[in-house]
Amino acid sequence: MKKQNKPSKNIDKPFTFRGKYLLCIVALIYVLLFVIDSQSALLALQKGSKVLLKILPIFCVVIVCTALINYFLKPKQIAKHLGHDSGAKGWLWALLGGVISHGPMYAWYPLFEDLRRHGMKDALIAVFFASRTIKIPLLPIMIDYFGLTFTIILSCYILIGALIQGALLEMFGTQKET
Amino acid sequence: MEKKPSKQSSPRPSFGKVLQKSSLSFAAMAPLLLGVIGLVGLFQVLVTPTMLASMFRDNPFIDTLIGTLAGAAASGNPVVSYLLGGELLSQGISLYAVTAFILSWVTLGFTQLPAEVEVFGGRFTLYRNILAFVFTILIAILTTITVQVLS
Numbered sequence: 001m002k003k004q005n006k007p008s009k010n011i012d013k014p015f016t017f018r019g020k021y022l023l024c025i026v027a028l029i030y031v032l033l034f035v036i037d038s039q040s041a042l043l044a045l046q047k048g049s050k051v052l053l054k055i056l057p058i059f060c061v062v063i064v065c066t067a068l069i070n071y072f073l074k075p076k077q078i079a080k081h082l083g084h085d086s087g088a089k090g091w092l093w094a095l096l097g098g099v100i101s102h103g104p105m106y107a108w109y110p111l112f113e114d115l116r117r118h119g120m121k122d123a124l125i126a127v128f129f130a131s132r133t134i135k136i137p138l139l140p141i142m143i144d145y146f147g148l149t150f151t152i153i154l155s156c157y158i159l160i161g162a163l164i165q166g167a168l169l170e171m172f173g174t175q176k177e178t
Numbered sequence: 179m180e181k182k183p184s185k186q187s188s189p190r191p192s193f194g195k196v197l198q199k200s201s202l203s204f205a206a207m208a209p210l211l212l213g214v215i216g217l218v219g220l221f222q223v224l225v226t227p228t229m230l231a232s233m234f235r236d237n238p239f240i241d242t243l244i245g246t247l248a249g250a251a252a253s254g255n256p257v258v259s260y261l262l263g264g265e266l267l268s269q270g271i272s273l274y275a276v277t278a279f280i281l282s283w284v285t286l287g288f289t290q291l292p293a294e295v296e297v298f299g300g301r302f303t304l305y306r307n308i309l310a311f312v313f314t315i316l317i318a319i320l321t322t323i324t325v326q327v328l329s
Contacts, residue, residue: 015202019210022292026216033220040223048219051254052212059204059211067200071193104253106214106290109297110204116298125298126306130313133284135256145264153324154277157317165309172305 051104058103062111069115079119086124094124095162098131105129123170130162210293217289218253225251227262234271241275246314249282259283273325278318285310 034041069078082090101108112125134155135142143151230248234241249259263276286307294303 015206017209018207019213019293019296022213022296023209023216026213026220029220030216044216044219044223046219047222048215051218051222052215055215063200063204064197066204067193067197070200071190071196104218104290105284105287106211106293109211109293110207113207113297114200114203122298122302125302126309129306130285130310133281135284138256138260141257141260145260146267149328150273150321150325153328154281154317154321157320157324158281161313161317165306165313168309169302169305 055103055107058107062107066111066114069111075118078115082115082120082124084121086121090121090124091127091163091166094127094166095131095159098128098162099134099136099159101128101132102135102137105132121170123166126169127162127166130165131159133158207297210296214290214293217292221251221253221289225253227252227258230262231266231269234266234275236270238272238274241272242278242315242318245271245275245277245279245318246282246286246311249279249314250286250311251288252283253287253289256280256284273322274318277321278314281314281317282311285314 030041030045033044073081080086082093086093108128112120112128116122116125139151139155142154146154230252233244233248235244252259259280263280266276266279267273291303291307294306298306
């Protein structure tokens with residue numbers, strides 16, 4: 001029996017900060033590290049700031065992408081293209097999106113949380129994350145280090161593996177939990 | 179001729195409003211993302227490339243497992259994983275292990291686990307990470323065997 005695409009009815013959630021506890025724990029670790037080894041703590045803080053500065057443009061892209069999707073597509077349309085009845089097109093979109101997406105995985109969490117709430121199926125999220133291993137701008141560097149044959153073979157296996165992972169995740173039925 | 183009464187749908191909000199809403203939902207997630215970035219900074223300092231390279235033993239099977247775990251523990255630009263992978267290869271570490279290392283660098287990550295659980299739930303995170311772990315090893319083995327057969 002096919003599952004129905006049911007975009008969540010209660011889309012507007014009240015504003016609450018998320019991950020407060022995680023941030024507090026991380027801050028506590030920094031304080032402890034500062035007491036034990038202040039140089040390492042400062043270096044970690046510096047590296048974290050650099051990462052933040054580097055991915056700020058990606059955060060902007062994610063915000064604009066989320067807004068554009070919500071502006072042009074209704075939840076029903078999102079569910080149609082990326083939901084349980086999306087068919088091969090949905091899988092291809094997820095695969096393509098993963099390959100062309102840039103930046104760390106967690107930068108894309110807000111967008112996928114939004115799409116999931118509007119009816120995107122978990123399997124496609126898994127496909128997106130699995131296919132992200134192919135980084136188009138970095139392919140020349142990979143070819144330089146590991147050779148053309150290795151890069152082509154690895155990329156093919158990544159794409160096939162991503163689709164199988166999505167299919168298996170769908171079989172396991174993670175969608176029950178939201 | 180009588181006009182058919184068209185279905186009344188709510189008017190589309192302006193793009194500015196939608197953008198504001200997206201920004202707000204992103205802002206709500208800011209502490210979560212900052213926490214992950216803080217962890218990335220800590221891991222980049224505490225889990226050094228030298229430490230990762232020293233973990234490998236000269237056993238292709240164990241090294242593939244170590245490569246997968248090391249890639250998951252490391253964080254940063256994937257280019258670093260290529261540079262490190264190249265270094266490991268020149269040190270005689272197997273292609274199985276190096277492939278697993280560069281794959282898990284992107285698909286697995288201890289630092290992003292708390293955020294993934296918060297956003298997608300424990301069940302999704304568990305299944306996705308187990309699958310990513312298994313497939314990292316499978317793809318590493320298949321890629322290496324195929325490259326060896328072709329060459």
